Amino acid sequence: MNRTSHPILSMVVSRVGLGLLSLLIVSLVIFFSVSLLPGSYASAILGQNATPEAVAALETKLGLDRPALWRYLSWLGAAATGELGQSFAGRPVMAVLGPRLLNTITLASITAAIAVPLAITLGVICARFRGRFIDRFLSTSTLASISLPEFFVAYLMMMIFAVKLQWFPSMAGIRNSMDLGEQLYRMVLPILTLLLVILAHMIRNTRAAILSVMSSPYVEMARLKGESEGRVVMRQALPNAIGPIASVVALNLAYLISGVVVIEVVFVYPGVGQAMIDAVRNRDVPVIQACALIFATAYIGFNLLADIVSIVSNPRLLHPR
Amino acid sequence: MASDQSPAVLEIRDLRIEAKSSDHWSQIVRGVSLTLRKGEVLGLVGESGAGKSTVGLAALGYLRPGARASGGSVRLMGTELLAIPEEQRRRLRGTKVAYVAQSAQAAFNPVHRLMDQITLVAVDRGGLSRAEAEKRAVALFTALQLPDPQNFGARYPHQVSGGQLQRAMVAMAMICNPALIVFDEPTTALDVTTQVEVLISIRKVIAEFGVAAIYITHDLAVVAQIAHRVAVLRYGEVVEEAPIAAIMDHPEHPYTQSLWAVHEMPANDPETQETPRAPLLSVEGLGARFGTFEVLQDIDLRIGRGETVALVGESGSGKSTLGRVIAGLKAPSAGRALFDGAALPPKLRQRPLELLRRIQIIYQSADTALNPRQTVRAIVGRPLTLYQGLRGVAREKRLIELLRMVELDASHADRLPGQLSGGQKQRVAIARALAAEPELIICDEITSALDKVVQADVLRMMIGLKERLGVSYLFITHDLEVVRAIADRVVVMQHGRIVEQGEKGRVFAPPHEPYTGRLLASVPDMAVGWLDRIIAGRAA
Numbered sequence: 003m004n005r006t007s008h009p010i011l012s013m014v015v016s017r018v019g020l021g022l023l024s025l026l027i028v029s030l031v032i033f034f035s036v037s038l039l040p041g042s043y044a045s046a047i048l049g050q051n052a053t054p055e056a057v058a059a060l061e062t063k064l065g066l067d068r069p070a071l072w073r074y075l076s077w078l079g080a081a082a083t084g085e086l087g088q089s090f091a092g093r094p095v096m097a098v099l100g101p102r103l104l105n106t107i108t109l110a111s112i113t114a115a116i117a118v119p120l121a122i123t124l125g126v127i128c129a130r131f132r133g134r135f136i137d138r139f140l141s142t143s144t145l146a147s148i149s150l151p152e153f154f155v156a157y158l159m160m161m162i163f164a165v166k167l168q169w170f171p172s173m174a175g176i177r178n179s180m181d182l183g184e185q186l187y188r189m190v191l192p193i194l195t196l197l198l199v200i201l202a203h204m205i206r207n208t209r210a211a212i213l214s215v216m217s218s219p220y221v222e223m224a225r226l227k228g229e230s231e232g233r234v235v236m237r238q239a240l241p242n243a244i245g246p247i248a249s250v251v252a253l254n255l256a257y258l259i260s261g262v263v264v265i266e267v268v269f270v271y272p273g274v275g276q277a278m279i280d281a282v283r284n285r286d287v288p289v290i291q292a293c294a295l296i297f298a299t300a301y302i303g304f305n306l307l308a309d310i311v312s313i314v315s316n317p318r319l320l321h322p323r
Numbered sequence: 324m325a326s327d328q329s330p331a332v333l334e335i336r337d338l339r340i341e342a343k344s345s346d347h348w349s350q351i352v353r354g355v356s357l358t359l360r361k362g363e364v365l366g367l368v369g370e371s372g373a374g375k376s377t378v379g380l381a382a383l384g385y386l387r388p389g390a391r392a393s394g395g396s397v398r399l400m401g402t403e404l405l406a407i408p409e410e411q412r413r414r415l416r417g418t419k420v421a422y423v424a425q426s427a428q429a430a431f432n433p434v435h436r437l438m439d440q441i442t443l444v445a446v447d448r449g450g451l452s453r454a455e456a457e458k459r460a461v462a463l464f465t466a467l468q469l470p471d472p473q474n475f476g477a478r479y480p481h482q483v484s485g486g487q488l489q490r491a492m493v494a495m496a497m498i499c500n501p502a503l504i505v506f507d508e509p510t511t512a513l514d515v516t517t518q519v520e521v522l523i524s525i526r527k528v529i530a531e532f533g534v535a536a537i538y539i540t541h542d543l544a545v546v547a548q549i550a551h552r553v554a555v556l557r558y559g560e561v562v563e564e565a566p567i568a569a570i571m572d573h574p575e576h577p578y579t580q581s582l583w584a585v586h587e588m589p590a591n592d593p594e595t596q597e598t599p600r601a602p603l604l605s606v607e608g609l610g611a612r613f614g615t616f617e618v619l620q621d622i623d624l625r626i627g628r629g630e631t632v633a634l635v636g637e638s639g640s641g642k643s644t645l646g647r648v649i650a651g652l653k654a655p656s657a658g659r660a661l662f663d664g665a666a667l668p669p670k671l672r673q674r675p676l677e678l679l680r681r682i683q684i685i686y687q688s689a690d691t692a693l694n695p696r697q698t699v700r701a702i703v704g705r706p707l708t709l710y711q712g713l714r715g716v717a718r719e720k721r722l723i724e725l726l727r728m729v730e731l732d733a734s735h736a737d738r739l740p741g742q743l744s745g746g747q748k749q750r751v752a753i754a755r756a757l758a759a760e761p762e763l764i765i766c767d768e769i770t771s772a773l774d775k776v777v778q779a780d781v782l783r784m785m786i787g788l789k790e791r792l793g794v795s796y797l798f799i800t801h802d803l804e805v806v807r808a809i810a811d812r813v814v815v816m817q818h819g820r821i822v823e824q825g826e827k828g829r830v831f832a833p834p835h836e837p838y839t840g841r842l843l844a845s846v847p848d849m850a851v852g853w854l855d856r857i858i859a860g861r862a863a
Contacts, residue, residue, distance in 0.1 A: 223432075227421070317434050
């Protein structure tokens, strides 16, 4: 058992390597897809003022006259150090996106801190009381909530809690000048909406992951040893279902960063999603690229994390012969 | 053995259990009655589907999902299990009555250490402290002859061998000193050489701790070594119950007698050949690997025309892989093969259709080898069209002929595999192989999944077909009784190498290669007292 290279270590290293490779490929796609846009980059910026001289001058200024590979490498190099270039509006991209990213991460963290434990608990309860009222109720309602488009859920929340009951504001436009309580108060409706969207998915998958383990011989063995049903679920089934649960949690956490665009727009929440919509409207290509890169990083990062969790939760790998 | 006056540990009276299949309930246990006294071991024998496990689990007051008790009574030390609430039944399990499952590999939870799983019930409900429970577990490990008993429990299930894990499960069952243990085929998943060790351990602890036991198995030879009494179960009914010696010497019920069907088949006598057989297949220096793992090394093998070569060895010895390499399903990494004098291309895709026709393969499980959505006509008809170019009336005529050859008739042609019995399905698979009119058939454990009577019938049929058609068999099996009945020559494999090969009579007669000797010595005799002799032989 005292082998020098632990299999887990080499597996984790190779997963991280693969994650970096996917990120590299994504960055290639992001960078070069811009060159597929119609018209030259510079003439698009200059719009009506695009005289040949002006276009050439701008191309030189932006470095567009250099070879594409050189531009890609310098963009990538800068991005790796957190420097995402200049937006067309003249400000550094990080200055535009930084505070927005912080807002999105705040919203995501609060939602995740509530959603993940709640979803796993409810999923376990569904599995434990399979076929009983609580399971059927949650299964039906989660199915309904998955089926509804997220913007519809958002407007529904708004109509009930902002318009009818007038408990919470419909606009979540938080500013730094507001105190924390005020900011949280304004974030209630987006959080509630996001909860409804991601809870359903996680509950259903947790339930399914546990139930698939519940038919294993070792679960029957535990019952034959007289363990109570609750202990069977918690002690025998749950630890063996961690891998699949982690992967659905990762997908939903990635969604909280990259998929919330619609909800941020509906509630006018100043997050990355909003910033990306603005950038698309203004054809601010560096900002769009930066957003795409951030979303891709979140996606790949969370999935990598889930992979590592499921490797580490496998006793065969954790405790080799 | 305990006297008849001692109180019954378990008393099952007229037990009836129903299982739900699609939309109706059908009885799978039909009025079973059994009595078990302290220190007594009752063997429960029968073939798959006879209801053995269902009765065994009922002794724990446990019914599998989809089953219900529809009558009768199960009294465990005077407590009527079917009348008390589930919560009370649950508390008896693990403490008063325990269970040992067939596959310890599957029955231990992979994420917990063995010690935690073994001591759980004792700490939870057995009234022992953790330290006391662990001390008792170590004592049991010692009694069960597990290696390094002090530290054995610190390991995870995947870190110990199958035989050790099976004994660890016996320790888990004994941890609360129960009055009754149900052993459900505890050695079936093990290799024969491991089976002996586990049997010895089980018998030792049963005797040492004076526990009553139900020992479920399909193998009469095994139960003869361990049980005092045997109940033979068929279709959910006890057809015969008697002391073990009486059953072994004078089985009364025709069904019980049929359990000897393969055992009593005459050993085929390879007629001494004046001229050596013309070689059909010869393999030289063959090797194969999965990744870097060498599954086969230096295989030299010859099969003559009309010869049956039995390939024996334990699971994982590379028997099936060798069959697959010859069939072209796996490419070898070294060596070469000649078929009828010509080089056999290593890969399936390099082999012309005519060559594919000449080598056919039949698998252990006809259930998975036959397409469940095709009729027998489509299954057997396809090779007729593919290899022989037969269509229409000619094809139908040949199809019927083939079905007759495998002792089915024309009416089976329109059935789906799901509408056939296990033996009939295997016959269809054999007919499919014969349709190609092959010269070599690779038979991979083709009788292992069948009941003894059916096994004997299929073996007899295979022998007849060989004589009629002059086909050669490579007969892969772990069952030495089958080898005795069918083989001309025997090839013994271990760890991917051939350890011995030769005429059956010579391989089976001493002096043996060490491994062959161990293999032969590990197969239980169909007689009481075999295990006693082994134990006595070791003590001497």
